């Protein structure tokens with residue numbers, strides 16, 4: 001079975017790259033960050049504190065979280081409602097690292113992620129895929145880029161959607177999210193020992209995708 005893990009900090013281009021690699025290999029793409037975001041959005045909507053680990057787990061046990069791929073795009077549903085766009089809001093982005101730091105939240109989502117990968121070929125992206133979710137993945141990539149480049153890409157992405165943000169604020173927010181994700185106790189963001197480091201600074205998306213597909217070919 002195909003199991004490719006792509007981890008890295010915020011804005012390194014993981015989802016764009018992972019999606020294209022999955023398409024080239026004709027396998028399922030799973031964006032695990034979207035799952036943490038869906039829990040965060042639901043908590044915010046229901047007035048559950050993002051600090052309340054037990055409350056969050058209860059909410060997660062009750063909610064019906066599903067991922068579906070339509071026209072090559074992963075869509076996220078909570079209790080039948082399509083939340084694909086809503087989970088990208090600035091408020092969710094600001095709170096998600098706090099939610100994701102709770103072991104009881106991670107336990108359940110990791111279980112769901114492993115189940116998905118046990119029945120299907122997958123390219124999965126996140127922060128702990130190579131280190132915790134799929135430690136046996138045949139190919140592990142740690143995708144990164146300089147923080148300035150990552151902030152610049154996010155800025156452009158938001159600009160294209162007609163959203164204007166302050167660049168230095170964006171840079172600060174990305175650095176803060178990386179810090180929280182790297183310093184948390186459970187499954188922190190870090191490169192697995194056997195992961196290949198791919199620095200995408202100055203590379204095009206196509207170049208990165210080609211490199212990963214090539215690395216995969218060498219493995220199989």
Ligand code: C5P
Nearest residue numbers: 032033034036096097100126127128181
């Ligand atoms: O990938 P994305 O930026 O959408 O992820 C949102 C957040 O979800 C991350 O900042 C991190 O806190 C959390 N996350 C995680 N483990 C994963 C994927 C995402 O902790 N496997």
